[in-house]
Amino acid sequence: MSEVTFQIWRGDRNQGAFQEYKAEVTEGMVVLDVVHKIQAEQANDMAVRWNCKAGKCGSCSAEINGMPKLMCMTRMNTLPVDKPIVIEPMKTFPLIRDLVTDVSWNFEVKKTIKKFKPRKADAPDGTWRVQQADVDRPQEFRKCIECFLCQDVCHVLRDHHMHSEFIGPRFLVYTAALEMNPLDTEDRLKDLKDQHGIGLCNITKCCTKVCPEHITITDNAIIPLKERVVDEFFDPLGGLFKMFR
Amino acid sequence: MPHIDVPLKRGRFGETSRPDNWWIQPLVVFLGFSAFICYSTWAALQGNNYASGPLLSPFYSPLLYGPEPYAWFGGGPPSWFPSFLPFSSAFLILWIPGGFRFTCYYYRGAYYKAFWQDPPNCAVGEPRKKYWGERTFPLIIQNVHRYFMYLAVAFIFLLGHDAWEATKFENGRGVSVGTLVLTLNTVLLGCYTFGCHSFRHLVGGMKDILSASPVRKKAYDCVGCLNTRHMRFAWFSLFCVGFSDLYVRMCAMGIWTDYRIF
Structure with a gap:
């Protein structure tokens, strides 16, 4: 057992500051355990959003020592305890209070993406036949828990605040899951290029680094989508080839 | 697109709560790329010492204009080349591998961070307020x-041919250290080129249904396997192609001797 110093952001949309807390840390604790301990013993009014404590609900997203992480999946023994551990809310979304942010923008963005539109059913009973090999790719994207850590770390949203022009890595993954679905017949490429701002992603791979579900966001979702957009809009030779095929 | 009605705070350049040495990675990338750019530019400008015995530097291959037996079209410079400019056969071909690397998805992400600080590293504040991304000119x-x-793939076969030619000695076929260097260079460049994201898209990524074509599926899986190590091959091949030129140059200058193994 050791005493560790924490600096936790306290405040609302208008004002706030880091407050220092000291807490006893025991083996096996995660950051969320410590935050709960501080909340129970020293700061009863501290706001923190959490739910499953198992890395599956995506509620307890925050920034721990400057990196977007799930508090419930960040073990204390992975953090340097010789200096204060800084815990703050996600910076890309408006703050509600303390560690809780308003992520509702994401739900509005999701509505702008064209829905799943399956091909005609393969069998008379209205079902389809799909090979596992063809669903491997979209299945990786279905692991997303919507913690929005990738949105938080994306510099297009975080530093440039281009929320009205760029849907962010989470929704590029969502679009990739639909676009690569072997049953889907909808075309989202024009939207990706014009409204959803795929060209704004400059492939820094920060989203991949912070994903708690280890989805290879940049290499498997964003770049393949960029390539499909190139197919459609920036490849005259490919277009010519398709015409004569 | 929906917008956020609460003004968000914009971070200052370098502002972060990260306590780690986040600046080391972009610095190493900056120094690594800068060293390669400086050396390759210098080597391309020399216009000499690019061949020794059966070895031909990858910076000059394919040698379009130059000495026999390496050159395709005889001695240079070609008649259309402006006489007031210094000529080096490397100028005629280096734009292809250079352009391939410059537009490579891995390199783009790396040099946007290291050279343009866009961003300096993950969750670190940027120096500029304006951002265009790759949506408008020039990016x-x-x-x-x-x-x-497409052109880089052709180069792999040409470099493979060079490695094969590097086994031809005056007294028959053999293998020297130079042969191994050029072969390793071709293998690493091949792993880098055939693991390219665009190549992966070409061989199967563009299709939603891969199971209908087992050959395509196999090719996609193989390219995907190289693609997961794309960064590693990007660096190894960059180092190896620079070293290959250095090796041939040193041998051509008589500083090193190409040791024949058998």
């Missing part, structure tokens, strides 16, 4: 990557 040009890839 929209990055979309030509696949055309460079």
